[in-house]
Each structure stands twice: as structure tokens, then as C-alpha cells.
Amino acid sequence: MATDQASLAAPPVQRTVMGPARRGALFAAVTERPVSRYAAATLRIGYGLLYLVFLLREFPHREEIWGPGSPWTPALAIQLFDQTGWASFLTLSDSRTYFEVCYALALVTAALFMIGWRTRAVSLLFVVVVASFHARAIFMTDGGDNVILLMAVYLCFTACGRRWSLDARRARLRASADSAATSSPPAGAAGLWHQLGSCRRMLVTAFHNCGMFVIAAQVCFLYGSAGLYKVQGGLWRDGTALHYVLNLELFRPWPALSHLLDGHQMVVAAASYLTVLLQVAFPFVLFGRYKYPVLAVLLGMHVGIAVVLGLPLFSGAMVIADAVFLPDRFFTSLGQARRRAFRGKAGAGAGALAGADASLVPPQSGAVG
Known part of the structure; x- marks a missing residue:
């Protein structure tokens, strides 16, 4: 009986130990790494x-x-x-x-x-x-x-x-100047200054991470609610909603282009269904391998809205908001690709210049008399 009671008491103790560990890991993720x-x-x-x-x-x-x-x-x-x-x-x-x-x-x-x-x-x-x-x-x-x-x-x-x-x-220049300086704060104030700096960094990181999470949640809510709202309308269900949009005078900055697109009924219907599908599914594909294709299609959709419907401010705002779902490695890889391309062009230019300089040198004779 004592053994059974001990075995029954063990799992709650394990859950009590693991709970704070998980909470500590979550707290560290929110406050330590922006x-x-x-x-x-x-x-x-x-x-x-x-x-x-x-x-x-x-x-x-x-x-x-x-x-x-x-x-x-x-x-x-x-x-x-x-x-x-x-x-x-x-x-x-x-x-x-x-x-x-x-x-x-x-x-x-x-x-x-x-x-x-x-x-x-x-x-x-x-x-x-x-x-x-x-x-x-x-x-x-x-x-x-x-x-x-x-x-x-x-x-x-x-x-x-x-x-x-x-x-x-400015922060990089200040960091370089501080590393080159030899002076340091008094020993008594060094500990307090370090603690204040750590507390400030923790608060800034926490606010930053929470703010980025709220931005991502807001974008998901915008797309998801827009898609669910469209599903309730009969025009979106039968694929004719964009047909009526293309014929609204208020959203026809290029009447000839709107008329040309409206002439392809199958394309208009497919675009209507694809719009609803992307908006409803958007919050569910953010953590999978389909995130980047969906973002690319949404980019094309917003470009079309800006050009065809004459809503550049709305399209630009949404395209910029979609960037919240791109990780830092995406931007760093773009920077590395740009630097490699710049070095390649610089090397090609230097090679061409060297070749041009070499061509200016007159050829030498085969023998000296």
C-alpha cells in the first residue's frame, strides 16, 4: 500500500518540476532574444x-x-x-x-x-x-x-x-568608441549600472517581441476575417464578385484594362475563389512550407488591386505588413546575395579595365639587334 501511494504521488511532483522549467524557457525566449x-x-x-x-x-x-x-x-x-x-x-x-x-x-x-x-x-x-x-x-x-x-x-x-x-x-559608432576607450565607471557604480542596463534590455526585448507578435496576429486576423466575410456572400460563392467589382466606376482607373479582364469569365471566377481560399487559409499555412508561395501569390494579388482597382495605399500597406512573416535569415541572405553580386560586378569591371590597359601596351619585337 505504501508503494502504491508513492507511485501515485510521483507524477504530480514531476509535473510541478517541469512546469516552472517550461515557464522559465518561455520567459527567456520573450525577454532575452529579440x-x-x-x-x-x-x-x-x-x-x-x-x-x-x-x-x-x-x-x-x-x-x-x-x-x-x-x-x-x-x-x-x-x-x-x-x-x-x-x-x-x-x-x-x-x-x-x-x-x-x-x-x-x-x-x-x-x-x-x-x-x-x-x-x-x-x-x-x-x-x-x-x-x-x-x-x-x-x-x-x-x-x-x-x-x-x-x-x-x-x-x-x-x-x-x-x-x-x-x-x-550611431550605436555601432558608439560601441567602437567605447571599446577603444580605457576609462571605466567606479567600482561601486559598475554593478548598479550593469543591472540597470540588463533590466532595460530585458524590457525592450519583451516589448519588441510582444509587439511583433501582435502585428503578426493582426495581419492574420485581417486576412482570416476578410475571407470568412467573403464566404458569407453569394457573389463570392458563385465566383462573380470580381465581375461586379470590375464594373464599378469608382474602382476603374483604367476602364480599358477592367473591360479586358472582365472579358475572361473563367479567369475572373478562378481569381475570386483563389482570393477567398488564400485569405481563409492564410493563418494556417504560416508555419509550413507553403508560407512563401502563399506570400508570393498575395503579393501578386495586392499588385493587381493597386493597378486594376486603383487602391495603391491599401495594397502597399498590406504588402508591407506581410513582411512580418519573413525571418531574419531571409533578409540576411538577400544582403549576402547583393554583396556577392556587387563583388562580381566589381571584379568583372576590374578585369575589363586591366585588359584595356594591357591592350594599350605596344607589342615587343622578337629580337634585339
């Missing part, structure tokens, strides 16, 4: 560039969209803010000069966010800019504006300035 740093940098560069191009593209129409002369006046926007809870610094004044200064500030902020200058502070300013412009003309936005705003908020919690940025360059 993931997808190149993907975070790609998101930062992509959204900063996309919003900068968007503001430059709408520069001739800025007054009609966001300025004091817009049909949707600042007074109307403030009345809507009382109901929705939004806010915008563009409504603080009706002065045209104030609006022009705000627009210039938005352009500078997007550019600084793209190049990664003081990324932590600029990322917060970038969120304020995107939210203010989004709220000021909320009835003129589309899905692309919503995606950019969400990603801007999430990127504030990530270390998106650790790669491909001016901050990364």
Missing part, C-alpha cells in the same frame, strides 16, 4: 516611405482634404470628435499658416521615421501625425489608412530602429 529585427526595420521603412509618398501625392489637394478650406470644416470635425472620441491637432486652428506648418511637420516626421532617426521619440510623433490626419478627414479614408494607423501604434513598442537606421549606425 526576434524579427529586420522585419521590424522593413515595416518602419515601408510605412514611413508609404505615408511620405501619400502626403506628397496629395500635396496639391491638401487644402481640400485636410485644410481649413475643406468642405468638411474643422467645426464639423470637432462635432464628430465629441461623438467618436477622436482628436486631431489640425483642428486646433483655422489659420492657413498653421495648417501649412502642420503639413510640413508631417512630411518631416514621416521622413525621419523612415530613416530611423531617434526612432523611439519619432515613432510616437508619427502615430500622432497619422491619427490626426486620419481623424481630420475620416470619411475620405479607406482600409489602407486603418492598417497604417494600427501598424504605427504597434511599431511604437518594437525596436524597429535596431537595423537599417541612423540609430543603428
Whole structure:
């Protein structure tokens, strides 16, 4: 009886020991190793560039969209803010000069966010800019504006300035200077300084990893919910949804191209079914070997939406968001391939130059008299 009781008590003890070990491994994975740093940098560069191009593209129409002369006046926007809870610094004044200064500030902020200058502070300013412009003309936005705003908020919690940025360059220069310096902090303060640095790195890593996870989950939710919503519609089930989309005047920037595509009924039906299938299956293929083909097909789909339907902002926002699923080894392999190609071209150019120099040397005679 005592042996049986001991054997029954053993498994709970084993589970008690293994539980903290698993939790410790999970805690270490979240707080010690930042993931997808190149993907975070790609998101930062992509959204900063996309919003900068968007503001430059709408520069001739800025007054009609966001300025004091817009049909949707600042007074109307403030009345809507009382109901929705939004806010915008563009409504603080009706002065045209104030609006022009705000627009210039938005352009500078997007550019600084793209190049990664003081990324932590600029990322917060970038969120304020995107939210203010989004709220000021909320009835003129589309899905692309919503995606950019969400990603801007999430990127504030990530270390998106650790790669491909001016901050990364400054950190490398500082590390080189510190390694060359011989001075060190006093012995009493060295331990405290080391502990504070370790705590800061742990918090930054944890926020970064959680932020990247939230971004990935948001993209999965966008694709999955869009696919499930389409399944409920009869037009998507019978494969005619894209036919009606191609005949909407609002989404026909190239009528001849839309008419040409609409003439191939089987292609339109196949594209409709493929769109629904990819969106519904997207969250389930991320951890398998079909991830890269699915991402490539989604890239082509978004390019088609940008060109055929005239929605470049939405397509660009989604293409950039898809980069969150690319591992760091993908970006490093691209960098290595680029360096090899550059060295190959440099070597070929040097060889051609050497050959050209050799051809300028006159031939020597066979014998000396």
C-alpha cells in the first residue's frame, strides 16, 4: 500500500518540476532574444516611405482634404470628435499658416521615421501625425489608412530602429568608441549600472517581441476575417464578385484594362475563389512550407488591386505588413546575395579595365639587334 501511494504521488511532483522549467524557457525566449529585427526595420521603412509618398501625392489637394478650406470644416470635425472620441491637432486652428506648418511637420516626421532617426521619440510623433490626419478627414479614408494607423501604434513598442537606421549606425559608432576607450565607471557604480542596463534590455526585448507578435496576429486576423466575410456572400460563392467589382466606376482607373479582364469569365471566377481560399487559409499555412508561395501569390494579388482597382495605399500597406512573416535569415541572405553580386560586378569591371590597359601596351619585337 505504501508503494502504491508513492507511485501515485510521483507524477504530480514531476509535473510541478517541469512546469516552472517550461515557464522559465518561455520567459527567456520573450525577454532575452529579440526576434524579427529586420522585419521590424522593413515595416518602419515601408510605412514611413508609404505615408511620405501619400502626403506628397496629395500635396496639391491638401487644402481640400485636410485644410481649413475643406468642405468638411474643422467645426464639423470637432462635432464628430465629441461623438467618436477622436482628436486631431489640425483642428486646433483655422489659420492657413498653421495648417501649412502642420503639413510640413508631417512630411518631416514621416521622413525621419523612415530613416530611423531617434526612432523611439519619432515613432510616437508619427502615430500622432497619422491619427490626426486620419481623424481630420475620416470619411475620405479607406482600409489602407486603418492598417497604417494600427501598424504605427504597434511599431511604437518594437525596436524597429535596431537595423537599417541612423540609430543603428550611431550605436555601432558608439560601441567602437567605447571599446577603444580605457576609462571605466567606479567600482561601486559598475554593478548598479550593469543591472540597470540588463533590466532595460530585458524590457525592450519583451516589448519588441510582444509587439511583433501582435502585428503578426493582426495581419492574420485581417486576412482570416476578410475571407470568412467573403464566404458569407453569394457573389463570392458563385465566383462573380470580381465581375461586379470590375464594373464599378469608382474602382476603374483604367476602364480599358477592367473591360479586358472582365472579358475572361473563367479567369475572373478562378481569381475570386483563389482570393477567398488564400485569405481563409492564410493563418494556417504560416508555419509550413507553403508560407512563401502563399506570400508570393498575395503579393501578386495586392499588385493587381493597386493597378486594376486603383487602391495603391491599401495594397502597399498590406504588402508591407506581410513582411512580418519573413525571418531574419531571409533578409540576411538577400544582403549576402547583393554583396556577392556587387563583388562580381566589381571584379568583372576590374578585369575589363586591366585588359584595356594591357591592350594599350605596344607589342615587343622578337629580337634585339
